[in-house]
Amino acid sequence: MNTRQLFQTFAAPFLGILLFLAIWQVGAPKIVTSLGAVPGPVQVFEQFEGLLTEHQAARQKEVDFYQRQQERNTETLKEDPNAEVSIRPYTGKATFFDQILTSIVTVMTGFVLAGFIAIPLGIVAGLSQTVYSALNPLIQLFKPVSPLAWLPIVTMIVSAVYVTDNPAFDKSFITSALTVLLCCLWPTIINTTVGVANISKDLQNVSKVLRLSWWTHVRKIVLPSAIPMIFTGLRLSLGIAWMVLIAAEMLAQNPGLGKFVWDEFQNGSSNSLGRIMVAVIVIGLIGFALDRGMLFLQRHFSWDKSLALR
Amino acid sequence: MTTSNHPDHLLISQVSIDFPTPKGPFRALDKVNLRIEKGEFVSIIGHSGCGKSTVLNIVAGLYQATEGGVILDGREVNEPGPERAVVFQNHSLLPWLTAYENVELAVKQVFKGKKSRAEMKEWIEHNLTLVHMDHAMHKRPDEISGGMKQRVGIARALAMEPQVLLLDEPFGALDALTRAHLQDSMMEIQSTLGNTVIMITHDVDEAVLLSDRIVMMTNGPAATVGEILDVNLPRPRNRVEMAEMPEYIRCRHAVLQFLYERHGRKEASTPKAKVAAASADEESEPAKGNVVTMSKVTAKAA
Numbered sequence: 001m002n003t004r005q006l007f008q009t010f011a012a013p014f015l016g017i018l019l020f021l022a023i024w025q026v027g028a029p030k031i032v033t034s035l036g037a038v039p040g041p042v043q044v045f046e047q048f049e050g051l052l053t054e055h056q057a058a059r060q061k062e063v064d065f066y067q068r069q070q071e072r073n074t075e076t077l078k079e080d081p082n083a084e085v086s087i088r089p090y091t092g093k094a095t096f097f098d099q100i101l102t103s104i105v106t107v108m109t110g111f112v113l114a115g116f117i118a119i120p121l122g123i124v125a126g127l128s129q130t131v132y133s134a135l136n137p138l139i140q141l142f143k144p145v146s147p148l149a150w151l152p153i154v155t156m157i158v159s160a161v162y163v164t165d166n167p168a169f170d171k172s173f174i175t176s177a178l179t180v181l182l183c184c185l186w187p188t189i190i191n192t193t194v195g196v197a198n199i200s201k202d203l204q205n206v207s208k209v210l211r212l213s214w215w216t217h218v219r220k221i222v223l224p225s226a227i228p229m230i231f232t233g234l235r236l237s238l239g240i241a242w243m244v245l246i247a248a249e250m251l252a253q254n255p256g257l258g259k260f261v262w263d264e265f266q267n268g269s270s271n272s273l274g275r276i277m278v279a280v281i282v283i284g285l286i287g288f289a290l291d292r293g294m295l296f297l298q299r300h301f302s303w304d305k306s307l308a309l310r
Numbered sequence: 311m312t313t314s315n316h317p318d319h320l321l322i323s324q325v326s327i328d329f330p331t332p333k334g335p336f337r338a339l340d341k342v343n344l345r346i347e348k349g350e351f352v353s354i355i356g357h358s359g360c361g362k363s364t365v366l367n368i369v370a371g372l373y374q375a376t377e378g379g380v381i382l383d384g385r386e387v388n389e390p391g392p393e394r395a396v397v398f399q400n401h402s403l404l405p406w407l408t409a410y411e412n413v414e415l416a417v418k419q420v421f422k423g424k425k426s427r428a429e430m431k432e433w434i435e436h437n438l439t440l441v442h443m444d445h446a447m448h449k450r451p452d453e454i455s456g457g458m459k460q461r462v463g464i465a466r467a468l469a470m471e472p473q474v475l476l477l478d479e480p481f482g483a484l485d486a487l488t489r490a491h492l493q494d495s496m497m498e499i500q501s502t503l504g505n506t507v508i509m510i511t512h513d514v515d516e517a518v519l520l521s522d523r524i525v526m527m528t529n530g531p532a533a534t535v536g537e538i539l540d541v542n543l544p545r546p547r548n549r550v551e552m553a554e555m556p557e558y559i560r561c562r563h564a565v566l567q568f569l570y571e572r573h574g575r576k577e578a579s580t581p582k583a584k585v586a587a588a589s590a591d592e593e594s595e596p597a598k599g600n601v602v603t604m605s606k607v608t609a610k611a612a
Contacts, residue, residue, distance in 0.1 A: 200402075202398055202400065202402035203402060203404065205372055205390070205396070205398065205402065206398070206402050206404070208371075208372060208389075208390040209370065209372075209390045209391065209392060209394070209395065209396050210392055210415065210416055210419045210420075210470075211390070211391055211392060211419065212415075212419060216419075220404065220407075220415060221404065224404070224406040303405070303406030303450075304405070304406070304452075
């Protein structure tokens with residue numbers, strides 16, 4: 001690697017970030033809001049440390065809480081071995097890091113469900129012109145609809161349909177996951193369809209000459225051919241899913257990052273802007289990590305390991 | 311090589327095909343008739359665009375004839391099937407499967423329930439050995455050369471134990487040396503197995519060297535069989551010895567005359583055409599002194 005390449009690979013990105021931080025640090029204090037001056041990167045990092053401390057304190061509290069119950073129970077049992085003892089669950093407030101986890105679980109639920117619907121649908125639409133013609137107007141109609149328009153409908157339907165005495169999931173979780181699902185179906189369907197429809201004519205002829213069954217044809221020829229396009233769709237879908245999730249969580253009050261941002265905004269303390277900015281950066285980093293994760297999966301599933309992925 | 315108990319092994323009868331175009335149907339083939347005996351090696355030669363591949367695709371069942379039909383051992387052909395295995399021009403191997411797995415896909419499909427696992431494995435390896443690919447059985451198509459890919463394509467077709475083997479310009483995309491190697495392999499396999507073979511080609515020497523009969527097609531539209539030439543050369547054939555034989559020279563001359571004098575492209579009616587056409591096969595390596603003539607030939611043969 002020569003100097004120029006070294007510069008481009010390592011120094012240039014570093015300089016870019018540094019420049020951005022500098023502009024932020026200098027510019028931010030000049031804007032004063034009702035919640036005080038806009039925090040610069042240094043203040044935002046302090047808020048991050050604050051959130052981390054809060055999280056550790058909450059964990060400690062939880063550990064202490066269970067330990068106290070344990071001790072109390074042991075004592076009760078010592079006095080009366082037949083006494084009925086129980087451990088009550090800890091119900092402290094979710095910390096920022098708990099909320100990150102909730103968000104990831106929610107987005108993956110919606111995204112994985114969407115994948116299970118979109119990939120088979122895309123394969124069928126790619127193989128059959130009739131199915132494609134039937135599906136295409138619906139895809140074009142629903143694709144541009146904003147998550148904020150879906151959410152009220154999903155909320156009402158979930159409230160009406162999901163009625164149990166002992167719910168395994170929160171309604172807010174289901175509402176958010178379903179909204180994510182509805183918004184991230186489309187890129188995967190479209191890309192899978194295109195990938196399947198463009199299988200090389202020669203390979204289709206091979207399949208015909210061999211008289212492969214429909215299922216073998218899909219497994220041996222369609223899927224391996226369409227994998228790159230399927231993954232392109234999935235990556236687009238996951239990107240959309242993550243963006244949609246934050247909005248959905250704000251409105252559905254699912255205890256994830258979206259709710260965190262909303263609560264801080266409503267809270268309006270002098271720390272709020274800084275904490276929201278921490279959330280913004282974390283949202284960005286997780287979005288990036290999710291995309292890398294999909295790339296990694298694509299490399300794992302693709303037959304062509306030498307393929308340049310970007 | 312020929313057996314007389316099935317005189318009509320494969321019958322192509324009055325086959326015509328129309329392709330729909332915005333200006334109405336386009337007749338690509340018109341009343342193509344051909345009888346092929348069991349074990350015969352027949353080449354179909356013609357200018358590009360004359361519909362010779364279309365004939366093969368109709369026999370393969372990939373295209374449906376508009377009129378007429380193809381009868382194989384008394385049964386009409388109306389869909390593709392492994393008893394009419396095709397070796398495609400650009401190998402058409404599944405790039406995600408190794409050579410072995412590509413042949414395996416075909417073997418499993420044809421011999422499901424007829425061969426045990428061990429027998430299938432042996433049969434796959436046997437066919438890959440037949441085309442001299444046993445050393446690279448577990449390599450994927452992108453790891454082997456073009457000639458090797460074509461060998462695997464041939465092994466895959468042979469492994470189906472087809473009644474008719476259909477070769478669609480099988481060596482067209484290969485360099486001259488590799489092509490010669492594969493032609494020799496093909497002759498060797500043909501003499502061992504005695505398959506019925508139909509080969510599409512645009513290479514005059516290849517047609518004469520390999521075939522029992524050469525079917526020459528007229529130019530499209532509405533192309534049809536122009537003339538059929540019997541190649542009475544003894545087998546096994548050796549390409550070096552062949553080149554001197556009067557019969558070889560006669561056949562080669564007859565094909566060239568048909569292609570370039572009687573059914574050449576419109577501009578092919580100059581007196582120089584015959585001389586130029588004789589070297590048309592070497593058009594990819596024009597001699598320096600002949601540049602003017604060669605460029606004319608290239609234009610005609612394109």
